[in-house]
Amino acid sequence: MFEHCLYFNTTSLARQLEREWTGAFKPFGLTPSQAFMLRVILDKQSITSTDLSIELNISKATCSRSVDGLIELGFVKKLHAGTDGRSHELHPTAKARAIHDDLNLASGEVTKKIKRIIGSDQFETTVKNLREIGSSIR
Known part of the structure; x- marks a missing residue:
């Protein structure tokens, strides 16, 4: 029924990928969204x-909620920037730096698994095509 529906098929794929990365980041106490943000x-x-919201292509409100979660977990700190009291920068804490390599490794393992399943060329082509489609739609 939805063989030609971009929305249905990308959303279905997103749910499958969410499960994979959820498992990868669970040992760190992070959701995939939090882990990629971190x-x-x-x-x-x-x-x-x-x-950060521009980099991740998410709304400022969504970004703010996720950052608040990372602050509560002790992975990120906000530091005031400039003279504007509302302006701040996000910095990783020592706790975040301590898991940096393991976080990247966990994500890399999921990528390797998917490449084994669908093939490296198919993986690279799919990511490239999705990025191009996303850029075109904006």
Whole structure:
């Protein structure tokens, strides 16, 4: 019935992928969304919430809620930036830096598993195509 529906098929795939990455990040006490967000913060070492929301293609409100969760877990701290009291930067804590390599490894293992299942070329082509479609729709 939905063989030609981009929405249905990408959403179905997203649910399957969510289960895979949920299992990978569970040992860290993180959801996939939190883990990917933390990986960006760790990579940048300092980023504003606005830039983070752009990087992850999510709303500022969604970003703010996820950042609050990472702060509560002790992985991120907010530091005021500039003279504007509302402006702040996000920085990884020592706790976050301690799991950085393991977090990347866990994500990499899921990627390897999926590449084994569908093939490396199919994986790379699919990711490339999805990124191009997403860029075109914006």
